[in-house]
Amino acid sequence: xxxxxxxxxxxxxxxxxxxxxxxxxESRLGEPRLADSRVEDPRLDRRRLEVLRAIVQDYVSTQxxxxxKALVERHNLGVSPATIRNDMAALEEEGYIHQPHTSxxxxxxxxxxxLFVDRLSSxxxxxxxxxxxxxxxxxxxxDLDDVISRTVRLLxxxxxxxxxxxxxxxxxxxxxxxxxVAITPSRIMLVLITDTGRVEQxxxxxxxxxxxxxxxxxxxxxxxxxxHRLSEVPSRVDDFADQxxxxxxxxxxxxxxxxxxxxxxxxEERVVLGGTANLTRxxxxxxxxxxxxxxxxxxxxxxxxxxxxxxxxSTLTVRIGHETGYEGLSxxxxxxxxxxxxxxxxxxxxxxxxxxxxxxxxxxxxxAVARYVGRIxxxx
Amino acid sequence: xxxxxxxxxxxxxxxxxxxxxxxxxESRLGEPRLADSRVEDPRLDRRRLEVLRAIVQDYVSTQxxxxxKALVERHNLGVSPATIRNDMAALEEEGYIHQPHTSxxxxxxxxxxxLFVDRLSSxxxxxxxxxxxxxxxxxxxxDLDDVISRTVRLLxxxxxxxxxxxxxxxxxxxxxxxxxVAITPSRIMLVLITDTGRVEQxxxxxxxxxxxxxxxxxxxxxxxxxxHRLSEVPSRVDDFADQxxxxxxxxxxxxxxxxxxxxxxxxEERVVLGGTANLTRxxxxxxxxxxxxxxxxxxxxxxxxxxxxxxxxSTLTVRIGHETGYEGLSxxxxxxxxxxxxxxxxxxxxxxxxxxxxxxxxxxxxxAVARYVGRIxxxx
DNA sequence: ATTGGCACTCACTCGCCCCGAGTGCCAGGA
DNA sequence: TCCTGGCACTCGGGGCGAGTGAGTGCCAAT
Numbered sequence: 173x174x175x176x177x178x179x180x181x182x183x184x185x186x187x188x189x190x191x192x193x194x195x196x197x198e199s200r201l202g203e204p205r206l207a208d209s210r211v212e213d214p215r216l217d218r219r220r221l222e223v224l225r226a227i228v229q230d231y232v233s234t235q236x237x238x239x240x241k242a243l244v245e246r247h248n249l250g251v252s253p254a255t256i257r258n259d260m261a262a263l264e265e266e267g268y269i270h271q272p273h274t275s276x277x278x279x280x281x282x283x284x285x286x287l288f289v290d291r292l293s294s295x296x297x298x299x300x301x302x303x304x305x306x307x308x309x310x311x312x313x314x315d316l317d318d319v320i321s322r323t324v325r326l327l328x329x330x331x332x333x334x335x336x337x338x339x340x341x342x343x344x345x346x347x348x349x350x351x352x353v354a355i356t357p358s359r360i361m362l363v364l365i366t367d368t369g370r371v372e373q374x375x376x377x378x379x380x381x382x383x384x385x386x387x388x389x390x391x392x393x394x395x396x397x398x399x400h401r402l403s404e405v406p407s408r409v410d411d412f413a414d415q416x417x418x419x420x421x422x423x424x425x426x427x428x429x430x431x432x433x434x435x436x437x438x439x440e441e442r443v444v445l446g447g448t449a450n451l452t453r454x455x456x457x458x459x460x461x462x463x464x465x466x467x468x469x470x471x472x473x474x475x476x477x478x479x480x481x482x483x484x485x486s487t488l489t490v491r492i493g494h495e496t497g498y499e500g501l502s503x504x505x506x507x508x509x510x511x512x513x514x515x516x517x518x519x520x521x522x523x524x525x526x527x528x529x530x531x532x533x534x535x536x537x538x539x540a541v542a543r544y545v546g547r548i549x550x551x552x
Numbered sequence: 553x554x555x556x557x558x559x560x561x562x563x564x565x566x567x568x569x570x571x572x573x574x575x576x577x578e579s580r581l582g583e584p585r586l587a588d589s590r591v592e593d594p595r596l597d598r599r600r601l602e603v604l605r606a607i608v609q610d611y612v613s614t615q616x617x618x619x620x621k622a623l624v625e626r627h628n629l630g631v632s633p634a635t636i637r638n639d640m641a642a643l644e645e646e647g648y649i650h651q652p653h654t655s656x657x658x659x660x661x662x663x664x665x666x667l668f669v670d671r672l673s674s675x676x677x678x679x680x681x682x683x684x685x686x687x688x689x690x691x692x693x694x695d696l697d698d699v700i701s702r703t704v705r706l707l708x709x710x711x712x713x714x715x716x717x718x719x720x721x722x723x724x725x726x727x728x729x730x731x732x733v734a735i736t737p738s739r740i741m742l743v744l745i746t747d748t749g750r751v752e753q754x755x756x757x758x759x760x761x762x763x764x765x766x767x768x769x770x771x772x773x774x775x776x777x778x779x780h781r782l783s784e785v786p787s788r789v790d791d792f793a794d795q796x797x798x799x800x801x802x803x804x805x806x807x808x809x810x811x812x813x814x815x816x817x818x819x820e821e822r823v824v825l826g827g828t829a830n831l832t833r834x835x836x837x838x839x840x841x842x843x844x845x846x847x848x849x850x851x852x853x854x855x856x857x858x859x860x861x862x863x864x865x866s867t868l869t870v871r872i873g874h875e876t877g878y879e880g881l882s883x884x885x886x887x888x889x890x891x892x893x894x895x896x897x898x899x900x901x902x903x904x905x906x907x908x909x910x911x912x913x914x915x916x917x918x919x920a921v922a923r924y925v926g927r928i929x930x931x932x
Numbered sequence: 933a934t935t936g937g938c939a940c941t942c943a944c945t946c947g948c949c950c951c952g953a954g955t956g957c958c959a960g961g962a
Numbered sequence: 963t964c965c966t967g968g969c970a971c972t973c974g975g976g977g978c979g980a981g982t983g984a985g986t987g988c989c990a991a992t
Binding site: 253 | 965967971972973974
């Protein structure tokens with residue numbers, strides 16, 4: 173997913189432009205000039221990419237459109253501003269950068285950021301001080317709720333952006349224990365404990381059942397499903413009631429129904445937010461977008477979509493601007509990573525910020541935090 | 553707390569200005585002119601208050617400083633603008649209103665809002681449509697978490713402001729049931745269920761104990777504390793271990809310790825937020841304050857302080873601007889109410905918005921929601 | 933006590949000009 | 963073929979000044 177810039181890759185890419193590849197793609201159709209030039213001098217492409225990288229870096233740090241003169245001053249590119257201007261014109265024609273208005277500097281487009289992330293940057297590792305701070309802070313957590321709430325605060329603080337952490341998904345966890353407690357003869361409390369530390373509980377009203385029946389049920393139910401994935405539970409308990417005498421059936425049916433309900437509960441996909449105050453640091457840049465962004469953040473569904481499909485643990489995903497798929501988030505990017513125990517992804521966490529963010533740093537932080545959270549879960 | 557404007561009250565207040573009373577107070581010290589004039593014609597005060605009320609109402613709806621001419625046009629005060637100007641000058645001298653700059657209209661001060669809330673307005677009851685919507689929405693909740701999350705969304709939607717709801721306090725709840733479950737001989741799960749519907753759980757590592765001991769413990773523990781306030785639990789379990797044979801003491805001690813820990817757990821004071829996106833509706837007015845406000849909202853401690861000490865259920869509390877006690881919230885007001893079951897306050901809920909808010913409407917909404925939530929808890 | 937009249941204040945808007953950063957193009961040189 | 967210096971052009975933004983109008987405070991009259 174993340175490849176540092178390497179000469180070999182650039183060359184290879186040039187020689188083998190696969191259709192559909194967004195990187196330096198599309199030139200097949202419309203820009204013969206550039207296509208030709210690339211064949212003739214590899215250095216030209218190199219420099220052009222270097223210019224794009226410089227533009228992204230400068231824009232991210234200054235937050236102002238960057239011009240050709242400033243660029244040669246800040247980076248030793250070894251050519252004159254005029255040359256850079258030519259490169260910029262080409263980059264603009266290909267859609268990687270954009271001019272807010274004539275006589276202004278250039279700003280990267282979503283496509284430009286995409287290229288930057290894919291090819292022109294690498295994940296920046298955290299300093300050892302930061303790593304040990306993460307370790308110390310997360311290590312103090314006492315239970316799952318605490319791990320999650322600490323994580324979200326930590327991410328928000330490190331990246332100074334909005335942090336989003338998803339609770340370990342029930343469906344991807346396994347059953348550690350099921351407990352049945354008869355509060356009264358006709359009121360049973362069902363407690364489900366997963367190997368990711370989640371504890372879900374629910375009351376069940378039934379016809380009265382005896383203590384011994386409850387004990388029997390508890391033993392058989394545990395024997396049946398402990399150690400199995402929650403996703404397998406429905407099929408395993410399918411004919412569970414058949415083992416019991418007829419008069420207990422209604423009670424068992426409602427118990428099983430409650431169990432299944434807990435498992436598919438929509439609340440299973442809980443998401444925790446933190447650092448929304450960081451949004452205001454950007455209001456100078458896009459003052460009109462903070463409203464839509466806050467609205468999107470209040471929608472659990474949107475957040476879940478942003479966190480996206482689970483990928484492998486510690487696989488970083490970056491969604492830039494329109495790639496998020498939401499109108500209101502066209503000026504924001506989302507960096508996410510799966511996290512989990514035993515190399516198994518149980519949920520996602522990530523960070524949301526302006527498209528003009530420090531991608532290498534943010535990616536480094538998200539990836540490091542995801543790794544540590546996974547480690548913490550392993551210990552539990 | 554909330555008194556509608558009544559002639560009798562105004563007259564009584566005039567005749568008996570208690571020291572320390574903020575309403576129309578302070579004039580004892582510095583404004584003999586006004587003090588005298590009040591004695592001479594009660595109608596004067598009446599109109600002056602009417603002017604203040606009109607200013608607050610107009611300012612809340614237009615969000616712009618209101619001038620004397622506009623005031624006589626929109627309200628039939630029966631006098632000329634010049635007269636109103638005199639009243640305004642007096643009100644300003646007493647600190648109830650304020651002029652952003654010369655040749656601008658007047659804006660209420662915090663003190664002005666305070667007087668408005670205390671004497672010039674009454675809680676506006678919700679429409680029956682709104683009431684039935686609340687009923688339907690809250691009635692669909694399945695458990696405590698759901699009640700809380702629905703409540704916060706509901707409040708945010710009705711008032712179009714930021715909603716804050718506190719979980720029922722553990723210390724003010726009573727024990728409904730304690731369950732001990734031996735997951736393994738040396739690992740016991742402790743589950744505490746309160747009459748407010750909260751379920752707290754915790755694992756305890758002990759020396760191995762037998763099933764029968766656990767059952768015995770469970771029975772005695774329940775007998776000892778069920779029905780009692782959590783705040784009484786510590787003293788009640790103080791010498792609990794004495795009843796048991798010596799070899800079980802270590803296990804019982806760790807169990808009791810875990811129980812106490814659950815009760816005093818700082819997490820007991822959980823607060824849920826909603827509707828932060830509504831903050832952006834005011835950014836035209838105080839664009840610089842939204843940052844500090846978001847920061848304050850992220851601080852659990854600040855929120856808890858804002859929700860404040862418990863008062864009786866359905867007793868409304870209004871904190872205006874600086875009264876919140878936080879620098880960053882000097883332009884916001886907080887309207888809160890206790891809620892609970894059986895007329896017993898178990899927690900607070902409320903709304904946070906700009907000082908220039910619709911107090912009667914907001915107070916009506918908060919009070920209605922608090923009442924309904926209490927009713928829902930009663931049913932559980 | 934209230935009112936109409938009057939002079940005064942001052943934020944805000946608009947048009948104007950100027951400045952300078954930044955561009956695109958072109959012709960000459962390596 | 964690519965790079966470079968030069969040059970004309972564009973245009974956003976800041977600064978300035980006049981005009982406008984809402985709103986005020988004061989005063990003399992009722």
